[in-house]
Amino acid sequence: MLLEKIKLLMGAYYVKNPVMAQIDEIFKYITDDGKVISSELDKIQERFIEEQIEYFRKGYNYLSNTRKDIINMTSEDFNKVFDDMIVKFAEEFHIKNYIKPKIMIMKKFPYPFEDCDYKAMNFTTVQAEKFNIPKGIYLLEKYAIHGISEIMIAHEIMHFIVGEMTKENEQLNQAPFHEEGIVDFMSLYLLMKYHIVEDSCILNHLIFGRGNCNENYVGNIYFKESKQILWIAKNNGIEKVKDIIKTGQKGLANLSLLNYQRVEKNNKDEVLDKLISYYDFVFTNFSVDTNMYYIYNENLDIDDGKSLEDLNIPQNLSEEPQNVIARLEKIGLMYVLDGKIYNPNAKSIDTMKVRLVL
């Protein structure tokens, strides 16, 4: 039986047009049975999280009504997904006669990674020897749910592929810079190409699992690395990205973006175009019009709550301020409680991207 909290997490991956909240932050304040831990929150934060929970619940209800088959994945279902995926990914890179990595679903990662805040990990031969643990892909049991797991497994399979492309004496015991980015990008591309999960999961994963999460969180770092790979993909097409993967860890360690500036004529690639649009959506999600832009920018400093009269509202708005604020609230940039206006993102302002669209 799925915990209420896991249902909510699962639902979050299926909602359309999610609020730009930091999902990991929100889940810190939700108990296993789906209740808000209110003792650590003030009234405004509590209501904000309650509203998010409602939102995630809608995603889960949608799923349980339309996709009953994917709610409770057994470990057999799981291994089937994994087996199909690795065959397809290996074919993409013309890898034959490989030893399929073992997949292990664990309550905790093996020592010394027990407390790591990752959803999955992969240990190549060299890494496994270094840490004296069995080689393979490790997945945390609590995240073994449809919509998230496939994304995690795909990422780890791509690490395995990079490993297969690396000569034994060139294997590194830590992934070189660019490996995480390229692995993340290519895994999403292949998940979309083979329709392994719904596109909403890919988009939501990019929004709150990568782009809009805490600046120091590993997902945010992967996102920044992926942006560089995205540039190569935009300029040179997906085949070039694959060629880079084929150079293995040594090639990735020596990758220079300067070699990929030339724009070549590409064949049409609808999957790549869609994935690029998802990455772009994350950067530019807060594209706002002039009215919103002025109210938002003039009033960033409102985490303590102000009434409409206290706000420094420009005189030249073409719309009632209340309506503008309501629209800002709808996209998660402002929050109104008991007539007071708050900024729900006050603490994460450095990771927010607000852009004026004229």
Ligand SMILES: [Zn+2]
């Ligand atoms: Zn990784």
